[in-house]
Amino acid sequence: MESRAESALDDRVRARVAHNLDLCAKEFTGYDRLAARHMFSEFHHLERIAVLAAERGDCIEGQLEDEYVHFETFRRLAERYGGVVEPCEEVSALIDYLTSLEGEASIAALNVTAESWLETVFHHVGRWGCCDEMMRIIESDEERHAALAMDLPKPPTEEIEPIMRRLEEHLENIAVAPAFMLPLIYFAGEKRVCRMGASIIRAHERACAHFGIESNTHRVRLLVRSQRMWANHKPTPVEMTEWDRTKMQLYPAGGDMTLWFQADVGRFNGYQLQAVIVGALSRILQRDSRLRYVTRRGQLWCAQEPIVAVRGLHDERAVMNVQIPGAHRTDWRGVLRQMNRRFKKARATRYKAVPRMPDGLAELIPPSRIAIAVNFNGGNGSAAGTGPLSNVEGIPALVTLGQVRDGKIVITLLMDHRTADGQDIDRLQQQLEREIAKEVEADLAERGGRVACKL
Numbered sequence: 001m002e003s004r005a006e007s008a009l010d011d012r013v014r015a016r017v018a019h020n021l022d023l024c025a026k027e028f029t030g031y032d033r034l035a036a037r038h039m040f041s042e043f044h045h046l047e048r049i050a051v052l053a054a055e056r057g058d059c060i061e062g063q064l065e066d067e068y069v070h071f072e073t074f075r076r077l078a079e080r081y082g083g084v085v086e087p088c089e090e091v092s093a094l095i096d097y098l099t100s101l102e103g104e105a106s107i108a109a110l111n112v113t114a115e116s117w118l119e120t121v122f123h124h125v126g127r128w129g130c131c132d133e134m135m136r137i138i139e140s141d142e143e144r145h146a147a148l149a150m151d152l153p154k155p156p157t158e159e160i161e162p163i164m165r166r167l168e169e170h171l172e173n174i175a176v177a178p179a180f181m182l183p184l185i186y187f188a189g190e191k192r193v194c195r196m197g198a199s200i201i202r203a204h205e206r207a208c209a210h211f212g213i214e215s216n217t218h219r220v221r222l223l224v225r226s227q228r229m230w231a232n233h234k235p236t237p238v239e240m241t242e243w244d245r246t247k248m249q250l251y252p253a254g255g256d257m258t259l260w261f262q263a264d265v266g267r268f269n270g271y272q273l274q275a276v277i278v279g280a281l282s283r284i285l286q287r288d289s290r291l292r293y294v295t296r297r298g299q300l301w302c303a304q305e306p307i308v309a310v311r312g313l314h315d316e317r318a319v320m321n322v323q324i325p326g327a328h329r330t331d332w333r334g335v336l337r338q339m340n341r342r343f344k345k346a347r348a349t350r351y352k353a354v355p356r357m358p359d360g361l362a363e364l365i366p367p368s369r370i371a372i373a374v375n376f377n378g379g380n381g382s383a384a385g386t387g388p389l390s391n392v393e394g395i396p397a398l399v400t401l402g403q404v405r406d407g408k409i410v411i412t413l414l415m416d417h418r419t420a421d422g423q424d425i426d427r428l429q430q431q432l433e434r435e436i437a438k439e440v441e442a443d444l445a446e447r448g449g450r451v452a453c454k455l
């Protein structure tokens, strides 16, 4: 009897899955396929939580069947687009936590909170042009589950509160998990993903209010706010020439182009010079949009705001990039103050290691907003040289300063040949040389130095 019921369930599940797959007839190719593969894999893993929850206590009518359908639909889609990938660390951690829970309070947390998160995510994904109709069907199931879960008995505050605090930690971790977020950002763009983030915060607040506790989504809120701010300055794609396309074929992972020159630096020391050069580069990039090109996925983009970063040490060995936006709006002293402030702040936080990403996923990272980075090798005593460029970072140009010796410095430029040509690196060198000379002259005049002696 029971087995017949089970197979009837199987037949219904199979029919519903087939219907879902029919609705999702879209053929994803190239990067779309990569993004779809990862997105549906993660959804498939998340649905495992829902299946386990429904198996533990099928307290909402038809929930178990629905969850089997979702679980299986996403699995089949991930397979269609290249195969199910392992869940990312952050999703695994959430699954491990939720499956380790026992007791009534956890059932309530799963049904009210996890269901409302999923409902919100699917609601948004159903509007991005990837299998919209199918996503809306799944969303409507989740909407029903989350609504009916509100009628379940409410657990005591002291039991539900610690669970909700842990869930919030997981939500924060997933919000910054590249493997989970990159495919979503790829399909929707940052602005729409920010809207989704804001909706999840609201859904979570409603869940907390339902249980009579405060929500704590401060960090996710900050993240959404800063991402929204960045989304306004994101690089825009530029029309590529045959030569641009040829270079993408010639240098799929980037091609190094270098040039060095020596400059007189007057009385500036190495640290002051970093600020002088950050300011100069910011001004150069501001007026020369051709030097703001970055590359991603075989496409050239132009960074809207000229953002210069400074490579520096986080601790004794670990290197980080600190962004200095708006350096063209102030003088070198202002840039130096900003650099000191930002480095201090960055060093006070935990070092962020580059996350491990499955094959190819790094290509889904949005194009970099940083068009150029400054690196000071002089601190180690080097006279000249250059650090490397990384395709994952996506920063296409690096300016390396050697040690100041007898009022002179060697500056080495390194550019990615996919974004720049010989004439661009030459132009950058000439403009930088002029800007430095101007700053040195102004500084000497200010200090009453050699300018007067020239007469």
Ligand SMILES: [Fe+2]
Pocket: 047, 050, 066, 067, 070, 071, 118, 142
């Ligand atoms: Fe589900």
Ligand SMILES: [Fe+2]
Pocket: 050, 066, 067, 115, 141, 142, 145
């Ligand atoms: Fe559900």
